[in-house]
Amino acid sequence: MASILMVASEGLPFIKTGGLADVIGSLPLALTEKGHEVKVVMPLYRKIAEKYMDELYFDCEYTVSINYQEVPVRVYSKMVDDVCFFFIQHQGYFERDTLYGYQDDGERFAYFQKAVIEMLNQLNYWPNIIHCHDWHTGMIPCMIKETHNNDSRYNAIRFVYTIHNLAFQGNFGPEMLDSCLGLPYYLLDNGNVRFDGGISFMKSGILYSDKITTVSPTYSQEILTSQYGEHLEAVLNMRKYDLWGIVNGIDIELWNPKTDPEIPYHFDKVNIKSEKLKNKLALQKELGLDENKDVMLVGCVSRLTWQKGFYLLMEQLDALCAAPIQLVILGSGEKQIEQKFRELENGNKGKICFYQGYNESLAHRIYAASDLFLMPSLFEPCGLSQLCSLRYGTLPLVRETGGLKDTVNAYNEYDKTGNGFSFEKYDSNDLIHTLYYAIDVYYNRKQDWDMLVTNALNSDVSWQNSAKTYCLLYDELLNQ
Incomplete structure:
Protein backbone atom coordinates (compact mmCIF):
# COMPACT_ATOMS: atom_id res chain seq x y z
CA MET A 1 0.00 0.00 0.00
CA ALA A 2 1.13 3.54 -0.74
CA SER A 3 2.19 6.44 1.42
CA ILE A 4 0.44 9.54 0.02
CA LEU A 5 0.81 13.25 0.81
CA MET A 6 -2.14 15.38 -0.30
CA VAL A 7 -1.22 19.04 -0.84
CA ALA A 8 -4.13 21.48 -0.98
CA SER A 9 -5.02 25.09 -0.26
CA GLU A 10 -8.04 24.22 1.91
CA GLY A 11 -9.80 21.27 3.49
CA LEU A 12 -12.48 20.21 5.93
CA PRO A 13 -12.90 19.99 8.85
CA PHE A 14 -10.65 23.06 9.14
CA ILE A 15 -11.64 25.56 6.44
CA LYS A 16 -13.72 25.73 3.27
CA THR A 17 -14.52 28.06 0.38
CA GLY A 18 -15.52 25.44 -2.20
CA GLY A 19 -15.77 21.79 -3.23
CA LEU A 20 -12.01 21.24 -2.94
CA ALA A 21 -12.34 21.40 0.84
CA ASP A 22 -15.02 18.68 0.80
CA VAL A 23 -12.74 16.40 -1.20
CA ILE A 24 -9.80 16.94 1.18
CA GLY A 25 -12.14 16.30 4.11
CA SER A 26 -13.40 12.96 2.76
CA LEU A 27 -11.05 11.32 0.24
CA PRO A 28 -8.00 10.83 2.55
CA LEU A 29 -10.11 8.94 5.10
CA ALA A 30 -11.69 6.78 2.37
CA LEU A 31 -8.17 5.91 1.15
CA THR A 32 -6.89 5.10 4.65
CA GLU A 33 -9.80 2.69 5.03
CA LYS A 34 -8.41 0.90 1.96
CA GLY A 35 -5.01 0.52 3.59
CA HIS A 36 -3.09 3.57 2.33
CA GLU A 37 -1.24 5.94 4.66
CA VAL A 38 -2.49 9.45 3.85
CA LYS A 39 -1.28 12.79 5.21
CA VAL A 40 -2.50 16.27 4.19
CA ARG A 46 -6.22 32.81 10.54
CA LYS A 47 -9.53 31.02 11.08
CA ILE A 48 -7.74 27.71 11.64
CA ALA A 49 -5.26 29.33 14.05
CA GLU A 50 -8.04 31.04 16.03
CA LYS A 51 -9.96 27.80 16.50
CA TYR A 52 -7.32 25.07 16.69
CA MET A 53 -3.95 26.58 17.71
CA ASP A 54 -4.05 25.09 21.21
CA GLU A 55 -4.61 21.62 19.72
CA LEU A 56 -1.76 21.75 17.19
CA TYR A 57 1.56 19.96 17.67
CA PHE A 58 4.70 21.91 16.73
CA ASP A 59 6.83 19.81 14.34
CA CYS A 60 9.73 21.90 13.05
CA GLU A 61 11.03 25.30 11.94
CA TYR A 62 13.22 26.24 8.94
CA THR A 63 13.49 28.85 6.16
CA VAL A 64 12.86 29.02 2.41
CA SER A 65 14.06 31.61 -0.09
CA ILE A 66 11.41 34.06 -1.37
CA ASN A 67 12.35 37.28 -3.17
CA TYR A 68 16.02 36.50 -2.47
CA GLN A 69 15.47 36.48 1.28
CA GLU A 70 15.28 33.62 3.76
CA VAL A 71 11.70 33.51 5.05
CA PRO A 72 10.85 31.47 8.19
CA VAL A 73 8.49 28.48 8.12
CA ARG A 74 6.87 26.78 11.07
CA VAL A 75 5.10 23.43 10.66
CA TYR A 76 2.33 22.18 12.95
CA SER A 77 0.17 19.05 12.80
CA LYS A 78 -3.02 17.50 14.11
CA MET A 79 -4.56 14.04 13.74
CA VAL A 80 -8.15 13.79 12.48
CA ASP A 81 -9.36 10.18 12.68
CA ASP A 82 -6.49 8.29 10.98
CA VAL A 83 -5.27 11.20 8.84
CA CYS A 84 -2.42 13.53 9.86
CA PHE A 85 -2.94 17.16 8.79
CA PHE A 86 0.16 19.38 8.55
CA PHE A 94 -1.88 33.34 5.55
CA GLU A 95 -3.44 34.97 8.61
CA ARG A 96 -5.66 37.29 6.59
CA ASP A 97 -9.40 37.91 6.32
CA THR A 98 -9.93 35.58 3.34
CA LEU A 99 -8.03 32.73 1.69
CA TYR A 100 -7.55 34.06 -1.85
CA GLY A 101 -7.88 37.14 -4.03
CA TYR A 102 -4.77 39.09 -3.04
CA GLN A 103 -2.20 40.83 -5.25
CA ASP A 104 0.53 38.60 -3.88
CA ASP A 105 -1.31 35.26 -4.25
CA GLY A 106 1.45 34.00 -6.54
CA GLU A 107 4.11 34.77 -3.94
CA ARG A 108 2.01 33.36 -1.10
CA PHE A 109 1.48 29.99 -2.78
CA ALA A 110 5.04 29.85 -4.14
CA TYR A 111 6.11 30.11 -0.49
CA PHE A 112 3.59 27.41 0.51
CA GLN A 113 4.86 25.00 -2.15
CA LYS A 114 8.52 25.62 -1.34
CA ALA A 115 7.75 25.11 2.35
CA VAL A 116 6.05 21.77 1.60
CA ILE A 117 9.01 20.53 -0.46
CA GLU A 118 11.51 21.37 2.29
CA MET A 119 9.16 19.97 4.97
CA LEU A 120 9.79 16.47 3.58
CA ASN A 121 13.51 16.91 4.22
CA GLN A 122 13.06 18.46 7.66
CA LEU A 123 10.71 15.71 8.87
CA ASN A 124 12.55 12.95 6.99
CA TYR A 125 9.17 11.97 5.58
CA TRP A 126 9.26 10.52 2.06
CA PRO A 127 5.85 9.59 0.63
CA ASN A 128 5.56 7.34 -2.44
CA ILE A 129 3.12 9.81 -4.01
CA ILE A 130 2.49 13.54 -3.70
CA HIS A 131 -1.08 14.27 -4.77
CA CYS A 132 -1.40 17.97 -5.66
CA HIS A 133 -4.74 19.78 -5.93
CA ASP A 134 -5.53 22.77 -8.19
CA TRP A 135 -3.29 25.70 -9.19
CA HIS A 136 -2.06 26.50 -5.66
CA THR A 137 0.11 23.34 -5.73
CA GLY A 138 0.86 23.03 -9.46
CA MET A 139 4.54 24.02 -9.26
CA ILE A 140 5.52 21.28 -6.78
CA PRO A 141 6.20 18.52 -9.37
CA CYS A 142 8.15 21.02 -11.51
CA MET A 143 10.27 22.37 -8.64
CA ILE A 144 11.12 18.89 -7.37
CA LYS A 145 11.97 17.53 -10.83
CA GLU A 146 13.96 20.62 -11.90
CA THR A 147 15.80 21.54 -8.68
CA HIS A 148 16.03 18.29 -6.66
CA ASN A 149 16.82 15.90 -9.49
CA ASN A 150 20.15 14.86 -7.92
CA ASP A 151 18.49 13.75 -4.69
CA SER A 152 17.35 10.11 -4.86
CA ARG A 153 14.84 10.65 -2.02
CA TYR A 154 12.93 13.25 -4.06
CA ASN A 155 13.52 11.36 -7.32
CA ALA A 156 11.59 8.36 -6.03
CA ILE A 157 8.37 10.37 -5.50
CA ARG A 158 5.55 10.08 -8.07
CA PHE A 159 3.07 12.90 -8.70
CA VAL A 160 -0.69 13.03 -9.21
CA TYR A 161 -2.28 16.37 -10.07
CA THR A 162 -6.04 16.93 -9.71
CA ILE A 163 -7.83 19.69 -11.59
CA TYR A 185 14.45 31.06 -17.08
CA TYR A 186 15.00 28.41 -19.76
CA LEU A 187 11.70 26.89 -18.58
CA LEU A 188 10.07 30.00 -20.07
CA ASP A 189 12.05 29.68 -23.29
CA ASN A 190 11.24 25.99 -23.81
CA GLY A 191 7.55 26.57 -23.02
CA ASN A 192 7.30 24.20 -20.03
CA VAL A 193 5.77 26.82 -17.74
CA ARG A 194 5.11 29.67 -20.19
CA PHE A 195 1.49 30.72 -20.64
CA ASP A 196 -0.03 33.89 -22.04
CA GLY A 197 3.16 35.94 -21.65
CA GLY A 198 3.78 34.78 -18.09
CA ILE A 199 3.82 31.51 -16.17
CA SER A 200 1.00 29.16 -15.23
CA PHE A 201 0.98 27.04 -12.07
CA MET A 202 -1.85 24.95 -13.56
CA LYS A 203 -0.03 24.28 -16.85
CA SER A 204 3.09 23.29 -14.92
CA GLY A 205 1.10 20.81 -12.83
CA ILE A 206 -0.37 19.24 -15.97
CA LEU A 207 3.00 18.89 -17.73
CA TYR A 208 5.19 17.74 -14.84
CA SER A 209 2.87 15.32 -13.00
CA ASP A 210 2.95 11.60 -13.76
CA LYS A 211 -0.84 11.32 -13.76
CA ILE A 212 -3.53 13.99 -14.05
CA THR A 213 -7.04 13.55 -12.74
CA THR A 214 -10.15 15.65 -12.84
CA VAL A 215 -13.35 15.29 -10.92
CA SER A 216 -15.66 13.52 -13.39
CA PRO A 217 -15.30 11.37 -16.53
CA THR A 218 -17.35 13.76 -18.70
CA TYR A 219 -15.34 16.83 -17.60
CA SER A 220 -12.11 14.97 -18.43
CA GLN A 221 -13.34 14.74 -22.03
CA GLU A 222 -14.83 18.24 -22.15
CA ILE A 223 -11.57 19.94 -21.16
CA LEU A 224 -9.86 18.49 -24.25
CA THR A 225 -12.03 20.83 -26.37
CA SER A 226 -11.71 24.56 -27.02
CA GLN A 227 -15.19 25.12 -25.51
CA TYR A 228 -14.13 23.92 -22.04
CA GLY A 229 -10.32 23.82 -22.22
CA GLU A 230 -9.72 27.41 -20.99
CA HIS A 231 -6.82 27.74 -23.51
CA LEU A 232 -5.10 24.71 -21.99
CA GLU A 233 -6.75 22.14 -24.27
CA ALA A 234 -3.59 21.65 -26.38
CA VAL A 235 -1.54 20.96 -23.24
CA ASN A 256 -27.38 11.84 6.21
CA PRO A 257 -31.13 12.56 6.50
CA LYS A 258 -31.43 9.86 9.18
CA THR A 259 -29.12 11.62 11.64
CA ASP A 260 -28.55 15.17 10.34
CA PRO A 261 -28.65 17.48 13.41
CA GLU A 262 -29.41 20.50 11.18
CA ILE A 263 -32.86 19.26 10.07
CA PRO A 264 -35.93 19.07 12.31
CA TYR A 265 -37.38 15.76 11.01
CA HIS A 266 -35.22 12.75 10.18
CA PHE A 267 -36.07 10.25 7.47
CA ASP A 268 -34.97 7.30 5.38
CA LYS A 269 -36.54 5.30 2.53
CA VAL A 270 -39.32 4.04 4.80
CA ASN A 271 -40.73 7.32 6.13
CA ILE A 272 -39.45 9.88 3.62
CA LYS A 273 -42.93 10.84 2.39
CA SER A 274 -44.33 11.99 5.72
CA GLU A 275 -41.13 13.44 7.19
CA LYS A 276 -40.07 15.34 4.07
CA LEU A 277 -43.45 17.10 4.15
CA LYS A 278 -42.82 18.11 7.77
CA ASN A 279 -39.40 19.47 6.80
CA LYS A 280 -41.04 21.42 3.97
CA LEU A 281 -43.62 23.00 6.27
CA ALA A 282 -40.91 23.86 8.82
CA LEU A 283 -38.74 25.53 6.16
CA GLN A 284 -41.71 27.45 4.74
CA LYS A 285 -42.43 28.78 8.22
CA GLU A 286 -38.75 29.61 8.87
CA LEU A 287 -38.36 31.57 5.62
CA GLY A 288 -41.76 33.26 5.52
CA LEU A 289 -43.14 31.27 2.58
CA ASP A 290 -46.82 30.34 2.36
CA GLU A 291 -47.23 27.17 4.42
CA ASN A 292 -48.54 24.63 1.91
CA LYS A 293 -47.49 20.99 1.98
CA ASP A 294 -48.83 20.32 -1.54
CA VAL A 295 -46.92 22.97 -3.49
CA MET A 296 -43.71 21.92 -5.25
CA LEU A 297 -40.74 23.45 -3.40
CA VAL A 298 -37.69 24.13 -5.59
CA GLY A 299 -34.38 24.69 -3.83
CA CYS A 300 -31.07 26.15 -4.98
CA GLN A 316 -37.02 33.38 -17.85
CA LEU A 317 -38.12 35.26 -14.75
CA ASP A 318 -41.70 35.71 -15.98
CA ALA A 319 -42.07 31.98 -16.61
CA LEU A 320 -40.44 31.25 -13.26
CA CYS A 321 -42.85 33.51 -11.40
CA ALA A 322 -45.85 32.04 -13.23
CA ALA A 323 -44.90 28.45 -12.39
CA PRO A 324 -46.94 26.67 -9.66
CA ILE A 325 -43.91 26.37 -7.37
CA GLN A 326 -42.15 27.96 -4.42
CA LEU A 327 -38.49 28.86 -4.89
CA VAL A 328 -35.75 29.10 -2.23
CA ILE A 329 -32.32 30.40 -3.26
CA LEU A 330 -29.33 30.41 -0.91
CA GLY A 331 -26.09 31.97 -2.10
CA SER A 332 -24.06 35.02 -3.01
CA GLY A 333 -21.96 36.10 -5.95
CA GLU A 334 -22.32 38.55 -8.82
CA LYS A 335 -24.04 41.74 -7.72
CA GLN A 336 -26.49 41.92 -10.64
CA ILE A 337 -27.72 38.37 -9.96
CA GLU A 338 -28.13 39.11 -6.25
CA GLN A 339 -30.03 42.31 -7.09
CA LYS A 340 -32.36 40.47 -9.49
CA PHE A 341 -33.20 37.81 -6.91
CA ARG A 342 -33.84 40.49 -4.26
CA GLU A 343 -36.31 42.19 -6.62
CA LEU A 344 -37.86 38.81 -7.41
CA GLU A 345 -38.44 38.08 -3.72
CA ASN A 346 -39.87 41.55 -3.07
CA GLY A 347 -42.40 41.10 -5.86
CA ASN A 348 -43.32 37.53 -4.87
CA GLN A 356 -28.07 36.23 0.46
CA GLY A 357 -24.81 34.79 1.79
CA TYR A 358 -24.00 31.27 2.86
CA ASN A 359 -25.48 29.36 5.78
CA GLU A 360 -24.37 25.72 6.07
CA SER A 361 -27.14 24.84 8.51
CA LEU A 362 -29.84 26.32 6.26
CA ALA A 363 -28.34 24.49 3.26
CA HIS A 364 -29.04 21.16 5.00
CA ARG A 365 -32.65 22.17 5.62
CA ILE A 366 -33.12 23.24 1.97
CA GLY A 383 -20.60 19.42 -8.54
CA LEU A 384 -21.43 18.35 -4.99
CA SER A 385 -24.85 19.97 -4.56
CA GLN A 386 -26.59 17.46 -6.83
CA LEU A 387 -25.02 14.62 -4.78
CA CYS A 388 -26.31 16.16 -1.54
CA SER A 389 -29.78 16.60 -3.03
CA LEU A 390 -29.87 12.94 -4.17
CA ARG A 391 -28.89 11.89 -0.65
CA TYR A 392 -31.97 13.70 0.69
CA GLY A 393 -34.39 12.37 -1.93
CA THR A 394 -34.58 15.77 -3.63
CA LEU A 395 -34.56 15.38 -7.41
CA PRO A 396 -31.88 17.43 -9.19
CA LEU A 397 -32.69 19.37 -12.36
CA VAL A 398 -29.36 19.87 -14.14
CA ARG A 399 -27.76 20.69 -17.44
CA GLU A 400 -25.93 17.73 -18.98
CA THR A 401 -22.35 18.85 -18.43
CA GLY A 402 -19.36 17.53 -16.49
CA GLY A 403 -20.15 15.70 -13.29
CA LEU A 404 -23.84 16.58 -13.55
CA LYS A 405 -24.10 14.36 -16.62
CA ASP A 406 -22.24 11.56 -14.83
CA THR A 407 -24.34 11.54 -11.66
CA VAL A 408 -27.89 12.52 -12.70
CA ASN A 409 -29.88 10.19 -14.95
CA ALA A 410 -32.84 11.89 -16.60
CA TYR A 411 -36.34 10.59 -15.94
CA ASN A 412 -37.50 8.28 -18.71
CA GLU A 413 -41.29 8.07 -18.68
CA TYR A 414 -41.31 4.97 -20.91
CA ASP A 415 -39.04 2.61 -19.01
CA LYS A 416 -39.62 4.35 -15.66
CA THR A 417 -35.97 5.03 -14.85
CA GLY A 418 -33.93 8.03 -13.68
CA ASN A 419 -33.08 9.95 -10.52
CA GLY A 420 -33.70 13.51 -11.72
CA PHE A 421 -34.24 15.74 -14.76
CA SER A 422 -31.80 17.18 -17.28
CA PHE A 423 -31.49 19.27 -20.44
CA GLU A 424 -28.62 19.31 -22.92
CA LYS A 425 -28.26 22.69 -24.62
CA TYR A 426 -27.30 25.83 -22.71
CA ASP A 427 -30.61 27.45 -23.57
CA SER A 428 -33.14 29.13 -21.27
CA ASN A 429 -36.11 27.72 -23.19
CA ASP A 430 -34.80 24.19 -22.65
CA LEU A 431 -34.36 24.92 -18.94
CA ILE A 432 -37.93 26.20 -18.52
CA HIS A 433 -39.35 23.37 -20.66
CA THR A 434 -37.58 20.83 -18.39
CA LEU A 435 -38.75 22.64 -15.24
CA ASP A 440 -46.10 18.07 -14.50
CA VAL A 441 -44.61 14.82 -13.16
CA TYR A 442 -44.77 16.14 -9.59
CA TYR A 443 -48.46 17.08 -9.74
CA ASN A 444 -49.87 14.56 -12.23
CA ARG A 445 -47.73 11.38 -12.07
CA LYS A 446 -47.31 10.82 -8.35
CA GLN A 447 -46.26 7.18 -8.73
CA ASP A 448 -43.46 8.09 -11.12
CA TRP A 449 -42.32 10.91 -8.84
CA ASP A 450 -42.15 8.52 -5.87
CA MET A 451 -40.15 6.06 -8.00
CA LEU A 452 -37.66 8.82 -8.90
CA VAL A 453 -37.29 9.77 -5.23
CA THR A 454 -36.54 6.13 -4.34
CA ASN A 455 -33.96 5.98 -7.13
CA ALA A 456 -32.39 9.20 -5.82
CA LEU A 457 -32.09 7.72 -2.32
CA ASN A 458 -30.55 4.56 -3.80
CA SER A 459 -27.90 6.51 -5.74
CA ASP A 460 -24.38 5.78 -4.47
CA VAL A 461 -22.93 9.22 -3.70
CA SER A 462 -20.26 7.96 -1.28
CA TRP A 463 -16.50 7.96 -1.84
CA GLN A 464 -16.31 4.16 -2.03
CA ASN A 465 -16.24 3.66 -5.82
CA SER A 466 -14.09 6.75 -6.37
CA ALA A 467 -11.59 5.68 -3.70
CA LYS A 468 -11.30 2.30 -5.47
CA THR A 469 -10.49 4.09 -8.73
CA TYR A 470 -7.86 6.26 -7.02
CA CYS A 471 -6.31 3.07 -5.61
CA LEU A 472 -6.09 1.66 -9.14
CA LEU A 473 -4.44 4.89 -10.28
CA TYR A 474 -1.88 4.83 -7.47
CA ASP A 475 -1.13 1.14 -8.11
CA GLU A 476 -0.58 1.79 -11.82
CA LEU A 477 1.72 4.70 -11.01
CA LEU A 478 3.86 2.76 -8.54
CA ASN A 479 4.13 -0.28 -10.80
CA GLN A 480 5.28 1.62 -13.89
Missing part, protein backbone atom coordinates in the same frame (compact mmCIF):
# COMPACT_ATOMS: atom_id res chain seq x y z
CA VAL A 41 -0.71 19.62 4.20
CA MET A 42 -2.31 23.08 3.86
CA PRO A 43 -1.63 26.68 4.94
CA LEU A 44 -2.38 27.71 8.52
CA TYR A 45 -5.01 30.38 7.89
CA PHE A 87 -0.11 23.18 8.58
CA ILE A 88 2.40 25.65 7.14
CA GLN A 89 2.49 28.80 9.28
CA HIS A 90 3.42 32.27 8.06
CA GLN A 91 1.29 34.93 9.69
CA GLY A 92 1.96 37.59 7.05
CA TYR A 93 1.00 35.36 4.13
CA HIS A 164 -10.92 20.74 -9.62
CA ASN A 165 -11.74 23.73 -11.83
CA LEU A 166 -9.71 24.53 -14.93
CA ALA A 167 -11.00 28.12 -14.97
CA PHE A 168 -8.70 29.05 -12.07
CA GLN A 169 -5.15 28.57 -13.30
CA GLY A 170 -2.69 30.56 -11.19
CA ASN A 171 -1.24 32.70 -13.98
CA PHE A 172 1.46 35.19 -12.94
CA GLY A 173 4.26 37.35 -14.33
CA PRO A 174 7.46 35.68 -15.56
CA GLU A 175 9.67 37.44 -12.97
CA MET A 176 8.26 35.12 -10.30
CA LEU A 177 10.04 32.15 -11.88
CA ASP A 178 13.41 33.16 -10.44
CA SER A 179 12.49 35.39 -7.49
CA CYS A 180 9.87 33.19 -5.80
CA LEU A 181 10.14 29.74 -7.32
CA GLY A 182 13.90 29.54 -7.75
CA LEU A 183 13.53 28.09 -11.25
CA PRO A 184 15.72 28.79 -14.31
CA LEU A 236 -4.19 18.57 -21.92
CA ASN A 237 -4.37 16.73 -25.24
CA MET A 238 -0.61 16.13 -24.97
CA ARG A 239 -1.30 14.33 -21.67
CA LYS A 240 -4.69 12.80 -22.48
CA TYR A 241 -3.46 9.21 -22.04
CA ASP A 242 -2.46 10.06 -18.46
CA LEU A 243 -5.73 11.90 -17.75
CA TRP A 244 -8.29 10.16 -15.53
CA GLY A 245 -11.82 11.37 -14.78
CA ILE A 246 -12.85 10.24 -11.28
CA VAL A 247 -16.14 11.55 -9.94
CA ASN A 248 -16.22 13.04 -6.43
CA GLY A 249 -18.27 11.63 -3.60
CA ILE A 250 -19.63 13.30 -0.48
CA ASP A 251 -19.33 12.52 3.23
CA ILE A 252 -22.43 10.37 3.67
CA GLU A 253 -22.23 10.62 7.46
CA LEU A 254 -22.27 14.42 7.37
CA TRP A 255 -25.01 14.40 4.72
CA VAL A 301 -27.81 26.37 -2.99
CA SER A 302 -25.05 27.89 -5.08
CA ARG A 303 -22.51 30.57 -5.82
CA LEU A 304 -24.46 33.08 -7.90
CA THR A 305 -22.13 33.30 -10.90
CA TRP A 306 -22.23 32.99 -14.66
CA GLN A 307 -20.70 29.50 -14.39
CA LYS A 308 -23.69 28.23 -12.44
CA GLY A 309 -26.21 29.03 -15.18
CA PHE A 310 -28.05 31.89 -13.50
CA TYR A 311 -28.13 33.98 -16.68
CA LEU A 312 -30.49 31.34 -18.07
CA LEU A 313 -32.84 31.95 -15.14
CA MET A 314 -32.56 35.72 -15.65
CA GLU A 315 -33.98 35.26 -19.17
CA LYS A 349 -43.47 37.42 -1.07
CA GLY A 350 -44.62 34.03 0.17
CA LYS A 351 -43.62 32.36 -3.09
CA ILE A 352 -39.91 33.18 -3.52
CA CYS A 353 -37.24 33.53 -0.83
CA PHE A 354 -33.69 34.73 -1.48
CA TYR A 355 -31.19 34.27 1.37
CA TYR A 367 -31.83 19.86 0.74
CA ALA A 368 -34.13 18.04 3.17
CA ALA A 369 -37.28 20.09 2.49
CA SER A 370 -37.16 20.67 -1.28
CA ASP A 371 -38.82 18.50 -3.89
CA LEU A 372 -36.62 19.65 -6.77
CA PHE A 373 -33.07 21.06 -6.77
CA LEU A 374 -32.05 23.51 -9.49
CA MET A 375 -28.52 23.34 -10.97
CA PRO A 376 -28.45 24.60 -14.60
CA SER A 377 -24.65 25.06 -14.84
CA LEU A 378 -22.82 26.32 -17.92
CA PHE A 379 -20.03 23.94 -16.88
CA GLU A 380 -19.54 21.87 -13.74
CA PRO A 381 -16.33 19.85 -13.21
CA CYS A 382 -18.13 17.60 -10.73
CA TYR A 436 -42.37 22.57 -16.42
CA TYR A 437 -41.95 18.89 -17.35
CA ALA A 438 -40.78 18.17 -13.78
CA ILE A 439 -43.72 20.19 -12.42
